[in-house]
Amino acid sequence: MERNRLFWASRRGMLELDLVLQPFLDDIYPTLETADQERYHKLLECEDQDMFGWFLRRETPEDPDLKKIVQIIRDSRSRPG
Template sequence: MHESQIRWRLRRGMKELDVLLTRWFDNQWSQARASERAAFVDLLACEDPDIWSWLMGYSQPPQGPLADAIAGLRR
């Protein structure tokens, strides 16, 4: 997926998610490993309430790459 397409997908229904996801993309994307980039793109396919719940620690993300992406966003 091209960076412009990813940037478009950063526009979410929740302003808080817009800020968190865009901040990671702007600050980490260029130096992220391919596996981190893939996990981030996969995360963007998830529903906003799920992402928010995982980021806030209200629920646990599925184990694997999505959990790693959430951990990276929380740092």
């Protein structure tokens, strides 16, 4: 997926998700292996409410691919600045 489309797909209906996904897209996504980038594309097809629960650690996705990319995003948020 081209960068501009990824940017707009990463903009969600919830500010809380934008605050997670936009920095991830800018800082981490370019360093991911192709398989993990494809997992991110799959994540963007998910519902906002599901992602919100996953990033707040209230739930974990059942799908192994989604589980992996959610964990990568969670880990990137806990790294020091």
